[in-house]
Amino acid sequence: MGNYLLCSHPLAGKPFYIESIHLNIYSIEELCFFLSTNMAIADEVILNPLLAEWLSEQCGIINIKEYNSIVVSDEKIGHRLYWIFVKSHYFAENELRKYKVRIDAFDNTGRMERQKLKGDALLKFGKYKRSIGCYEEVFAMQGISSKPSFFRATVWHNMGCAYEKLFQTARAVKCFEKAFEIDGSDIFRDSYIKAVYFDSGEKKAEEEIKKLELDDNYLHELKRQISEIKAKPVTGDIQKTLNEWVKQYHLSVDQ
Numbered sequence: 001m002g003n004y005l006l007c008s009h010p011l012a013g014k015p016f017y018i019e020s021i022h023l024n025i026y027s028i029e030e031l032c033f034f035l036s037t038n039m040a041i042a043d044e045v046i047l048n049p050l051l052a053e054w055l056s057e058q059c060g061i062i063n064i065k066e067y068n069s070i071v072v073s074d075e076k077i078g079h080r081l082y083w084i085f086v087k088s089h090y091f092a093e094n095e096l097r098k099y100k101v102r103i104d105a106f107d108n109t110g111r112m113e114r115q116k117l118k119g120d121a122l123l124k125f126g127k128y129k130r131s132i133g134c135y136e137e138v139f140a141m142q143g144i145s146s147k148p149s150f151f152r153a154t155v156w157h158n159m160g161c162a163y164e165k166l167f168q169t170a171r172a173v174k175c176f177e178k179a180f181e182i183d184g185s186d187i188f189r190d191s192y193i194k195a196v197y198f199d200s201g202e203k204k205a206e207e208e209i210k211k212l213e214l215d216d217n218y219l220h221e222l223k224r225q226i227s228e229i230k231a232k233p234v235t236g237d238i239q240k241t242l243n244e245w246v247k248q249y250h251l252s253v254d255q
Contacts, residue, residue: 012058016051020044021125028059032090035081036099039106040117046077046084061087075114078107112141116155119162128162135159153183157191169199190222197226 015024016031020041025031035042045051055062062084070080082103085091091099106114119134135155138144144152160175176192189212197205202223209219 012054014054014058016045016054016058018045020122020130021127023125028055028061028088029090032085032088035084036091038121039081039102040114040121042081043074043077043118046072046080047074055084075111076107078103112138112144112147113151115141116151116158119155120158123158123162123165126165128165131162132159135162149183150185153179153185153188156182157188160191160195164195164198169195173199193222194226197222 011027012025015026017024018034023034025034031045035045052062052064052067055067056064067080067083070083072080082100085096085099109117115134115138119131119138122128122131122134135158138155156175156179160172160179163169163172163175173192173195176188176195180188180192182188193205193208193212196208205222206219209222
């Protein structure tokens, strides 16, 4: 049996639209669930000037003057986020205390780490172009070279994943290669070789495997994993399916 979200407040007559991920929110409970599970992009909700109006007129849980008096900035959204959680009565008291700790920790996270987390969240929601923009901003920030190798490699790796989703495989290969150069962990190595395989074919992947002095078992395992990636069959109306693919692609690049 699945989990259910019980709404004790009435549903909003007009949804709150989160433009960055194309999502409509229909209740204060739904909003709190989204904010508590997607804190990395909570700023795009909390800093939206239309939120106060929606919470007041559609949910009837806040006083706009009181809401606007709570200090908030691009890097410090925690006080207003916590205030919404309190006013909604969404969490039990013990849960609220735990989220207060999480909110404070997130507010005190460095700007670079927050931007990386935002890119990860947008990647999860299929907003690949915007996630790439977040990762590029991370690399443009002062002090990036002093960050641990795993952090920098992960940003390159995740950017590669976004390019791969956009079918820009050559760019994806370069990102995965950069990640592997920075941190030689197996996870970055494997992603790089698989990207080479899909972009340039088996022969090129074999060349990279030999260059890295990996044994034949590695190549056999790579082929096995790739053989298990099955293409989904196209069923029903072909044109309808193609139109849906085009629609999803445009949404992923925010066009």
